[in-house]
Amino acid sequence: xxxxxxxxxxxxxxxxxxxxxxxxxxxxxxxxxxxxxxxxxxxxxxxxxxxxxxxxxxxxxxxxxxxxxxxxxxxxxxxxxxxxxxxxxxxxxxxxxxxxxxxxxxxxxxxxxxxxxxxxxxxxxxxxxxxxxxxxxxxxxxxxx
Numbered sequence: 001x002x003x004x005x006x007x008x009x010x011x012x013x014x015x016x017x018x019x020x021x022x023x024x025x026x027x028x029x030x031x032x033x034x035x036x037x038x039x040x041x042x043x044x045x046x047x048x049x050x051x052x053x054x055x056x057x058x059x060x061x062x063x064x065x066x067x068x069x070x071x072x073x074x075x076x077x078x079x080x081x082x083x084x085x086x087x088x089x090x091x092x093x094x095x096x097x098x099x100x101x102x103x104x105x106x107x108x109x110x111x112x113x114x115x116x117x118x119x120x121x122x123x124x125x126x127x128x129x130x131x132x133x134x135x136x137x138x139x140x141x142x143x144x145x
Contacts, residue, residue, distance in 0.1 A: 002141070002143075003051055003052060003053065003054065003141075004037050004050055004051050004053070004138070004141045005037065005051060005144075006037055006038040006144075007036070007037060007038055007144035008036070008037050008141055008142060008143050008144050009034050009035065009036045009037070009141075009142040009144070010034070010035050010037060010050055010138060010139075010140065010141055010142070011032045011033070011034055011138075011139040011140035011141075011142070012027070012032060012033055012035060012050070012136055012137060012138055012139060013027045013032050013033075013136070013137045013139060014026060014027055014033070014134055014135060014136045014137070015027075015028075015134070015135045016132055016133070016134050017132070017133045017135075018127070018130045018131070018132060018133075019130065019131045019132075019133070024127060024130075024132075032139050032140075034142075035047075035050075037050065037051065043063055043067065043068065043134075044067075045061055045063050045067060046061050046063075046134055046136060049061050049136065050136065050138060053136075053138045054138070055138055055139065055140060055141060056137075056138065056139075057137070057138050058135065058136070058137040058138075059135075059136055060133060060134065060135050060136075061133070061134045061136060062131065062132075062133050063131070063132045063133075063134065064131050065128070065129050065130055065131050065132075068127065068130065068131070068132045069124075069125040069127045069128045069129075069130070070125070070128055070129075071128065071129055072124050072128040072129030073124060073128070076122060076123035076124045077112070077120065077121070077122045077123070077124070078109070078120070078121055078123065079118040079119070079120055079121075080097075080109075080118055080119050080120075080121055081117065081118050082115075082116075082117060082118060082119060085097075085119070091111050091114050091119045092111065092114065093111055093112060093113060093114060094110065094111065095110070095111045096108050096109070096110055096111075097109045097110075097111065097121060099123075107123050108123070109121035109122065109123050110122050110126065
């Protein structure tokens with residue numbers, strides 16, 4: 001049996017854990033996922049591992065935070081005056097807000113605290129600063145046409 005290569009679609013099952021063992025994602029509820037090798041839909045280290053695997057293989061891949069969602073950056077935690085929020089928004093911790101950065105690109109901010117005058121929002125990815133471990137099982141390889 002051949003290995004997957006650039007352009008092939010693979011069907012995988014996975015589980016993702018942080019360094020303390022907390023599961024932060026898996027395919028248990030959603031079922032196997034299809035990934036096209038080379039599309040950048042998953043971390044490069046996992047794509048590389050998938051090209052080395054045979055159907056039925058299960059591998060663990062450790063990805064340090066720098067190669068995952070990057071280091072946590074405290075400058076990404078900002079205070080937003082409540083009057084800057086839409087009038088129909090009742091801000092709550094954990095709520096996601098969309099904002100526009102200076103370069104025009106969109107960023108998702110997560111409210112971490114709500115005060116009378118302002119909300120504190122965090123622009124870091126929720127897994128920034130976390131080392132991750134992926135357990136990946138290769139279920140199928142669909143060769144590119």
